[in-house]
Amino acid sequence: MDDSDIKIFTPATHTDKDNDILDLVESIDHHRRNGNVARARKLGKDLVKVALRENIMDSFSGKEFGTPEVATEIGVLLLFSTEAALNYFLPTAQLSAIAISSLHEAMESQESEFFKNVVESPAYSLYYLSIRKGGEDVARSIGESFAKLCQHPDSETFIAEGKRIYELAVNEVEKDVLEAGFKD
Numbered sequence: 001m002d003d004s005d006i007k008i009f010t011p012a013t014h015t016d017k018d019n020d021i022l023d024l025v026e027s028i029d030h031h032r033r034n035g036n037v038a039r040a041r042k043l044g045k046d047l048v049k050v051a052l053r054e055n056i057m058d059s060f061s062g063k064e065f066g067t068p069e070v071a072t073e074i075g076v077l078l079l080f081s082t083e084a085a086l087n088y089f090l091p092t093a094q095l096s097a098i099a100i101s102s103l104h105e106a107m108e109s110q111e112s113e114f115f116k117n118v119v120e121s122p123a124y125s126l127y128y129l130s131i132r133k134g135g136e137d138v139a140r141s142i143g144e145s146f147a148k149l150c151q152h153p154d155s156e157t158f159i160a161e162g163k164r165i166y167e168l169a170v171n172e173v174e175k176d177v178l179e180a181g182f183k184d
Contacts, residue, residue, distance in 0.1 A: 034183045040095040043180050044102025050172045051082045073149045075118040080127045081166045085173030123149050142166040
């Protein structure tokens with residue numbers, strides 16, 4: 001009898017990529033069971049108040065801050081800072097992604113033209129580079145990027161306001177993450 005066409009069963013070997021995927025699935029399942037996924041979704045929705053802080057314009061003095069272009073840059077910086085803070089303070093990248101997705105969904109549901117302008121802005125890359133290069137004062141670097149984007153690169157007022165906006169958002173998100181009670 002010729003058995004050359006019979007295949008012998010051998011157990012599958014898992015690659016590193018397979019193991020990474022399994023770890024990711026297990027992590028998400030763990031966070032779903034302990035309520036962290038629901039907390040991340042709720043947090044994202046709640047953070048619309050930070051990312052769309054309409055009343056922030058009231059705290060600026062001077063006509064140069066009243067232009068639509070500067071208002072858009074303020075919105076971009078608020079959204080970027082909110083997202084960056086979620087990445088800083090949430091326990092995992094997966095939970096951060098869930099919260100950011102929920103934040104965007106909540107903002108989109110308001111059907112705001114302002115939100116569309118903010119989300120489509122190329123400024124994210126400049127802010128990201130500010131964080132990536134690090135240094136002693138990331139907030140000041142963010143402020144410098146904000147001033148450049150507002151066409152006032154040497155203005156200490158714009159730099160200080162950009163730094164203040166970034167710190168305001170990061171501090172608010174940190175407080176909200178702590179209050180949300182994420183579990184290990």
